[in-house]
Amino acid sequence: MTLVVAAEVARRDFVFKVDLTFDPGITCVLGPSGAGKSTLLGVVSGLVAPTRGRVALGDEVWVDTATRRTLPIEARHCAYLFQHLALFPHLDGLGNVSYPLPRAMPRAERRERAHALLTKLGVGHLARRRPGSYSGGEAQRVALARALAMTPRVILLDEPFSALDRERKRPLIALVRELVTELAVPTIAVTHSLGETRALASRVVRMAQGKVLEDGATEVILADAGHDDDLAPR
Amino acid sequence: MDWGPLYLSLEAALMATVLAGLAGIAIGALLANPRTPGRHFFDAIVAAPMVMPPTVLGYYVLVAVGRKSALGGLYRDVVGSDLTFTFHGVVLAAAIGALPMVAKAARTAFEGVDRKLLAAARTLGAGRVRAFFTIAVPLAAPGLVGGLMLGFARGLGDFGVTLMVAGDIPGETQSAPLAIYDHVQAGREHSALLMSLVLTLSAVAILFAVNVLTARHTRSDER
Numbered sequence: 001m002t003l004v005v006a007a008e009v010a011r012r013d014f015v016f017k018v019d020l021t022f023d024p025g026i027t028c029v030l031g032p033s034g035a036g037k038s039t040l041l042g043v044v045s046g047l048v049a050p051t052r053g054r055v056a057l058g059d060e061v062w063v064d065t066a067t068r069r070t071l072p073i074e075a076r077h078c079a080y081l082f083q084h085l086a087l088f089p090h091l092d093g094l095g096n097v098s099y100p101l102p103r104a105m106p107r108a109e110r111r112e113r114a115h116a117l118l119t120k121l122g123v124g125h126l127a128r129r130r131p132g133s134y135s136g137g138e139a140q141r142v143a144l145a146r147a148l149a150m151t152p153r154v155i156l157l158d159e160p161f162s163a164l165d166r167e168r169k170r171p172l173i174a175l176v177r178e179l180v181t182e183l184a185v186p187t188i189a190v191t192h193s194l195g196e197t198r199a200l201a202s203r204v205v206r207m208a209q210g211k212v213l214e215d216g217a218t219e220v221i222l223a224d225a226g227h228d229d230d231l232a233p234r
Numbered sequence: 235m236d237w238g239p240l241y242l243s244l245e246a247a248l249m250a251t252v253l254a255g256l257a258g259i260a261i262g263a264l265l266a267n268p269r270t271p272g273r274h275f276f277d278a279i280v281a282a283p284m285v286m287p288p289t290v291l292g293y294y295v296l297v298a299v300g301r302k303s304a305l306g307g308l309y310r311d312v313v314g315s316d317l318t319f320t321f322h323g324v325v326l327a328a329a330i331g332a333l334p335m336v337a338k339a340a341r342t343a344f345e346g347v348d349r350k351l352l353a354a355a356r357t358l359g360a361g362r363v364r365a366f367f368t369i370a371v372p373l374a375a376p377g378l379v380g381g382l383m384l385g386f387a388r389g390l391g392d393f394g395v396t397l398m399v400a401g402d403i404p405g406e407t408q409s410a411p412l413a414i415y416d417h418v419q420a421g422r423e424h425s426a427l428l429m430s431l432v433l434t435l436s437a438v439a440i441l442f443a444v445n446v447l448t449a450r451h452t453r454s455d456e457r
Contacts, residue, residue, distance in 0.1 A: 045357050073356040086354035090372045099368075100358035150359055 003154055003186040007043050007053030007063070009210075011036070016043075016210035022154075022186035026177070028197040028218070029190045031207035037190040039210070041156045044188065045080050046073035057153060057186075079152030083159040085143040087134075093118055093126040093142050100150035117145040121175065137168040144172075148179060155180060155187040161196055173199045194222060235425050238405060239413035240432060246321065246409060247389035250328030254336045254385045259378060261333075262340020263366070277341065284334045288394020295330060295399050323400030324407050331392040332385030339381025343374035380444045387440040391433060 002023050009016040016036040029037045042048030043055060046062070049070070055063040062071040087096055097114035105113075118124045121141040131139060140163065147155070160176065161169045177200060180187045189200055197204055197218060204221040206214040214221050261280055265273045283291050299306045299317045309317045317323055347370050355365035371378070393411040400407035402416065410429055417426035 047353050047357070072361070074359045074361050076357075077359070078357055080354070080357040082350060082354060084350060086348075086350045088351060088355075088369060099355070099360075102359075146358065 001058035001153070001186070003044065004054065004056045005040065005044060007050035007055060009039055009043060009048060010051050011039065011210065014210040016040075018207075018210075018212055020205065020212065020215070022188060024184045024186055025203070026180055026187045026189055026201040027203045027205060028201035029188060029205045029207060030192070030194075030197060031213075034209075035207040036210035037207055038158060040207075041080065041158055041188060041190060044154060045078045045156055046071070046076055077150055077153045078156055079147035079150060079154070080156045081143055081147045081158065081160050083162060085131075085139050085163075087131040087139060087143055087146070089131050092128050092130050093123065094128065096131070096142060097146045097149050099146065114145075114149060117149055118142065121145045136163045137172070140164060140168075140172060144176070144179075148183070152183065153185055155183070155185055157187065157189040157191075159190060159192070161191075161193070169196070170199075176200065198222060235428060236413075239408050240410045240429060242321070242324065242408065243390050243410040246324040246328050247332075247386050249325045250332050250389040251336075251382055251386040253325070253329040254332035254389070255382050257329075258333050258336025258381065258385065259340045261337040262342075262378075262381075263344050263370070265337070265341040266344035280337045281334045283330055284338075288331075288392075289398055291330065292327070292395040292398025295326065295395065299326070299399075318399055319401045319403065319407060321400075321407060324396055324409055327395040327399045328389030328392050328409075330395055332389040335388050336381045336385040339377055339384060340374070343377025343381065344370060346377065347373045376447050376450070380447050383440050383444050383447075387437050390436060 002021050004021050006019040007016075013034060014036070016039045018036070018040060020040075029040060031037050039048055043050050043053075043063075050063060050065060052065050053063070054061065054065070057076075060071070061067075061069055062076055063069065088099065091099065094111050094114045097117055098110040101110040101113060115124065115127055118127055118141075121144060123138050123141045123145070126134060126138055126142055131142070134142060140160070144160075157176070161172060164172065173196065189196075191197055191200075201218055204214070204216065204218045205212055206221060261276075264270050265277050265280070267273070270276075296318060297303065299309065301307075301310075301316055301318060306317055313322070315322065317326060351369050351373070352365050355369045356362075360368065391411055392409070393415070396407070396409050397412060402408050402412045404413075404416075408416070410433055414426050414429050414433075417423075417429065
C-alpha cells in the first residue's frame with residue numbers, strides 16, 4: 001500500500017509543506033537540523049497535527065483537514081523507532097516488546113511472541129532485564145523488536161543508528177533491511193548519515209526549511225554528495 | 235489515658251487520604267498537562283489551602299456544606315446525617331488539608347514523566363487512558379506515594395479546619411490535636427505530652443519514609 005502525505009504545518013521557524021508518496025520499501029529523508037524531518041514523521045504517526053492537508057494509507061484516510069477526519073494515533077499501527085528509543089524503564093524486555101500486542105491475546109501468548117521477537121533480533125537474553133542495564137546496541141534492538149511487534153503498516157525510523165558505533169551499525173542496518181523487505185510496508189528513515197542512507201535506501205528525499213529539495217534514487221541524489229566513512233571498513 | 239482521639243484521627247486521616255488521593259492525583263495529572271487551559275490559575279486555587287488561615291478555610295467549608303446550605307442539605311438527604319459537626323466533617327476537614335499536598339506532589343511527579351514515553355505508548359497502540367495507567371502512573375508512583383503520605387500526615391495533624399467544620403465533641407469529632415488542646419487547657423500535662431509525642435513520631439516517621447522513597451527513586455533514575 002502507498003502512503004500519501006500532502007500536508008502543511010506552521011512551525012515556529014518555518015512552514016513545513018510537503019507532497020510525498022511512499023511505496024513499500026525504505027526511503028531515507030536527509031537534511032540539516034530543523035529541515036522538517038521529524039515533523040514529517042510526526043505528521044505520519046499522528047503526534048503532529050497538520051494545519052492543512054491529507055495523510056492516507058491506501059484507501060484509508062488518516063488525516064484530512066478538509067473533512068476534519070483524524071484517525072487516532074493508536075489506530076494507525078505506525079511502528080515508530082524514536083531517536084532516543086523511548087523504552088519504558090519500568091518494564092523488562094518482555095514487557096516492552098509485548099506492550100503493543102493486542103490485550104485480547106492471552107498473556108502467555110503475548111510473552112511468547114515477545115520472546116520470539118527478542119530472540120530473532122539477537123537479544124533474547126534481555127527478556128527479564130530492564131532497559132537501564134542495556135548497552136546502546138541492545139537497547140536499539142529491543143526498541144526495534146517492540147516497534148515491529150505490532151505488525152506495522154508503516155515504519156518510521158528517527159536516526160535509528162545514531163547511538164551506535166560502526167561495528168554495531170552494519171549488522172543492524174542489514175537486519176532492518178531484511179525485516180522491511182519481509183514486511184513490505186512503506187518505511188521512512190530519517191538520518192544525517194550518507195553511509196547509512198546508501199546502505200539502507202533505494203530512494204532519498206532531501207529536505208530543508210520544511211520543503212523537499214530533491215526526491216529520487218539514492219545513487220542519483222547522492223552521486224555528487226561525496227562519501228562519509230561511518231560505515232566504510234577500516 | 236484515652237487514646238480514642240488518636241484512633242479517630244487515624245481513621246479520619248486514612249479516609250481523607252483516600253478521598254484526597256483520588257481527587258488530588260486526577261487534579262495533579264490535569265495540572266501537569268501543558269494543554270490544560272488556565273492550569274497555573276487552577277494550581278493556585280488548589281494550593282491556596284496550604285497558605286490560608288485554617289479558620290478562614292474552615293469558615294468557607296462551613297458556609298459551603300453547613301446544615302443550611304444546598305450542598306449540606308443534599309448530603310443529609312442522600313447520606314441521612316449532617317456533614318458538619320459529625321465524624322464525616324472530621325474526614326472532610328482532613329481531606330481539605332491533604333488535597334493540596336497530594337495534588338502538588340502528583341503534578342510534580344507527572345511532570346517528571348518523559349512525555350516521549352507517553353508518545354511512544356500511543357504509537358504502540360495505547361489510547362490516552364491506557365498510556366496514563368500503564369506508563370504515567372507507574373513512573374510517577376514514588377512521587378504519588380510520597381504525596382499521599384504527606385497528605386496523610388497533614389490530615390492527621392489538622393486542627394483549625396476540623397474545629398470549624400466538625401467542632402470538638404469528645405468521642406465523636408474530637409481528633410488528637412483537639413484532644414491535646416483540651417488536655418493542656420485542663421492541666422493534664424502528661425496526656426498532652428504523650429499524645430504530642432505520638433503525633434510527632436508519626437510525622438517524623440512519615441517524612442523519613444518520604445525521603446527514603448525519593449532517594450531510591452532518584453538513584454534508580456540515575457542508573
